[in-house]
Amino acid sequence: MRFLPAGDLAVCVELGEAISVEVNTRVRALEFLVQQKGLTGVVETVPAYSSLLVYYDPRAVGYEPLCAAIAELVPQATTAVLPPPRTVELPCCYDDPGLGFDLAAAAQRLELSTDELVRLHAGAEYLVYFIGFTPGLPYMTGMPERINIPRLDTPRTKTPPGSVGIGGIQCCIYSVESPGGFWILGRTPVPLYDPGAAEPTLLRPGDRVRFRPIDRREYDTIGAAVAARSYQPVIS
């Protein structure tokens, strides 16, 4: 464990240096404890793969006392303290080349049929390590090793929101139109970020995500319900 100053308003609490479920679980547990204990001076927290960024008000707490208070919580930061995770089911249309525009190329690269690739991708459960980069964008792993694929050699400049992509061991869903280097296998009609909604972001750190393959017709039906604000995401 290391405490690294991130300016005079934040401290980065580093619990590891690698991407692992174990370290990330401790990060989220530590965040939960910091929030639950209401540590003096803490303003907000941002979990990432292996570290927690804690924003604080130096008018209310000094750097050393804050680090000491957080250090005391670290040994208790285990799975046991976390509330049970939510599982979010995301419908995903893989079978339209206009939506999953890299599916065929990725399957070829992995020497799989497109059906097998979809089955492997949709058959897994994904863990949301954290949300970041753009509003509501989940950083996830959980894919079978068989579909581990290097990222695109040349990142594309624009990826439509809802695009579901893979790269390395990670799975990503674009929340807003952005550049990206992931292979896009399909698209979900469910918005991960909706600035007009009371709660604009769908996913939270620690959520489990499952993809349910849908055809283009259902994609359009759900899309219409989303536009009419009558769609309820399936969360258990």
Place this chain on the structure above:
Amino acid sequence: MIKILDPGPQTTVQDLGRTGQMRYGIPPSGPVDRSAFLLANRLVGNPDTAAALECTLLGPRFDMTAAGAIAVTGADMPVSVNGRDAAGWTTIALKPGDVVKLGAARSGVRAYIGVAGGIDVPLALGSRATYLRGRVGGLEGRALRKGDELAVFACGPVTMRRVPPHAIPDYTGEPTVRAILGPQDDRFTTAGIRALFDGRYEVLPQSDRMGSRLRGPRIEHARGHDIVSDGIALGSIQVPGDGQPIVLLVDRQSTGGYTKMATICSSDIWRVGQARPGQSIRFQQIDVEEAHRLLRESDTALEAAVREEIA
């Protein structure tokens, strides 16, 4: 009510920003120059939490449908009321129908218009601050346009005040900003760290509320420029593979995977946001305790800056 006759290139509603949303990828937003923003509010008797306008390089032209008071701070934009020059850094009383115009900034980038009562736009995630990329907050999540009308909260009589000349910041020249090493200073060579603190770095035109891009002596990494993504604090000096620093501001991405050598202290970050493309910046290293002392000094100076009442 404020009616926008000409918005200027990028005028947005901002308050102190939103908290608690970065864990969902939504940045705080709020004013790039917090000190100037606070003074604009305090000069018109508003609480610090009131919403004001942030203008970029060129100010707006607007009329006030009711009597009120405003104050203009930040970048040095010429102010006029009905075509007659008016002073910045001072309370300006307005009659119904007065037309206010802010011209092109002579120095600095962002000016603030505080409006007595504060601007009345809906709260979005607890804040009125506009986050342009996320299309949230302010007026419909966007910059102001011609014809927009902004409601203003009612308020009592306003005491006329001014910021004394010695307390008005100078946005010209080559500012020195103080920075604290970390979180990833161990990913740079000694020469790389020295490059940042010895060199001068020019602000590039591709700078915005997300970050200021700088160009100067190349900063050398010790072992790779990529890290396992982590949270990005205000003022982070991120150095990608090209060795050129990017200073992250209020609309920054909440997390990122580039090494961050140092972080500019909160009482100096406005100097970066007010430096224009072509202006250079120098860096000076301090520690966390020193930065906290500077922040207390800055708080005290801001309190003192609006004590002076005028007739």
